[in-house]
Amino acid sequence: MTKILLINAGSSSLKWQLVNMPAEHVIASGQVERLNLPGTIVKVEVGGKKSKEVVETLDEMTAIDRVLKRLITVGGVQSLDEVEAVGHRVVAGGTVFKGPVKLTPSRIDQLKKLSELAPLHNPLEVKCIELLAQKLSGVPQYAVFDSAYFHGLPEKTAIYGIPYEWTKKYQIRRYGEHGISHQYLANRAAEMLAKPLNELNLITMHLGSGASITAVKNGQPYDTSMGLTPVTGVMMGTRSGDVDPTLVPYLMKRLDLETPEVVLQELNASSGLLGVSGVSSDMRDLHEAAKHNKRAKLALEMFVNQVVKLVGAYYTEIGGADALVFAGGIGEKDPEIRQAIIDGLSILGIKIDTTLNEAGDTGPLQTEDSRAQILLIPTNEELAMARGVQQVMDKDK
Structure with missing residues (x-):
């Protein structure tokens, strides 16, 4: 041992x-x-x-x-x-x-x-x-x-609409993050659904201070919300999520900056839930503040809307999903956010059981007539990491 x-x-x-x-x-x-x-x-x-x-x-x-x-x-x-x-x-x-x-x-x-x-x-x-x-x-x-899981993304989802020569010369692509978690969640979902992973379409949501969403098609990662860096995708605790790239030179001019580092630091460390609310990057603080603070309430609404928008896009992109998976600090522990996200996806026929959602136990959360299953799976990145370390140690013997 x-x-x-x-x-x-x-x-x-x-x-x-x-x-x-x-x-x-x-x-x-x-x-x-x-x-x-x-x-x-x-x-x-x-x-x-x-x-x-x-x-x-x-x-x-x-x-x-x-x-x-x-x-x-x-x-x-x-x-x-x-x-x-x-x-x-x-x-x-x-x-x-x-x-x-x-x-x-x-x-x-x-x-x-x-x-x-x-x-x-x-x-x-x-x-x-x-x-x-x-x-x-x-x-x-x-x-x-984290990035290793996404090396196999199809090129049509992995690269950006920039000159192809830049993509190859400078290795610019969607690297994705939280890959250790998304891989664990996909495998665990297959176990819970008692189906081979390669027969499943899944949308896994690692929602925490850092948040990312991944589309899994026929068991393989097909698309993911984070990109070249973890600042992209949905807004997060302190990260902005997707913004218009011209925002950087625009703010450089307005703030009289010679280099982009200050703007990039703000997009990473002072934006997202913290930047919009002006209160906190922690969802627990925002729920309390939202009772009397309009900006805190707005931050919550923006977060939910952006998750709904991406999940809806991925659902179409992979031709429907067998299951949606919630994980991460918010995904696992915040029934209010889970409810709001699924409510936003009601047009897809996906429905959450309120009682199961409030209980917050590991396992299925959907109603009997939901078009896709909804699974709450506490992520276990550490177990996946241990297996990776053991794999290298075994090779070195």
């Missing part, structure tokens, strides 16, 4: 698991929510026992320190020396990394060079890798890439 520590650092949360492989036994797990926001939430589970505490604001680095300390204090391990490998979720692998890899100094340098493809994520993930290399000296580290 090999104890693998899995680190999944996102834009607003850090999830982790300590897993015994290849048995896939979770020894301990946890999540740090509301990173860089007041009232950071720290959750830990060991042996079915759960704990939760609210602490002062944690950033990604202090969160990792807390995770390592909790591993020992909650009984996950007696000593950090028991950790034999570390697996990291890395968002952007570009065309360089098409599957999981063992990390070396040269590969870490390559990850740094890919930061422009995921400016909120890759630099953070490299920091996590370097920090854990210090904290767990000598322990091999591995990267599992």
Whole structure:
């Protein structure tokens, strides 16, 4: 058995698991929510026992320190020396990394060079890798890439309407993100529907602070909402989602800027739910604020509308769907948003059972006469990551 520590650092949360492989036994797990926001939430589970505490604001680095300390204090391990490998979720692998890899100094340098493809994520993930290399000296580290799942997108959905020479010369394409999650969700949906994956059309929705939607046709990814970088698609916690590209030079002129970096930073870190509402990037805060704040209410309505628009487009694009899958922090925990999204898709004959939706249990949520099934599936990126790490370790034996 090999104890693998899995680190999944996102834009607003850090999830982790300590897993015994290849048995896939979770020894301990946890999540740090509301990173860089007041009232950071720290959750830990060991042996079915759960704990939760609210602490002062944690950033990604202090969160990792807390995770390592909790591993020992909650009984996950007696000593950090028991950790034999570390697996990291890395968002952007570009065309360089098409599957999981063992990390070396040269590969870490390559990850740094890919930061422009995921400016909120890759630099953070490299920091996590370097920090854990210090904290767990000598322990091999591995990267599992979100973008790898989308390497097989059909060219007609993968590339943009720009000069084809640019596409090839500069490797400009729709890389997509959350691929680890979307792949897990597709496989899990097939299990729940008791059908071969290659016979299914699915629309998987990973809705959280980062949000993306993927169309799966005959079991394979066919289209996805994120593009060259994770700023595109539906609006998110702090990311704008799709905007007219001429917005960048337009704002550069209005703000008297010589380079686009400031505008791009704002589109990534100060836009989306936060930018529209002026209140928060966290959906929980917005639900409360929307009772008396018109901008918070508008942000919620925009988010729902953009999800509905994309799901409707994908439903047509793949010729109908056997199931719609909700996952991610919002998709799994926010029945109000789920209800609003499905209500917006009523023209397609897709209907949600209000009682099942409010209960929020894993499994089907649709009514008996719904044209497509609606599944709530808690994503498990960490399990998919562990399998990817194990795959590389087995090859290296």
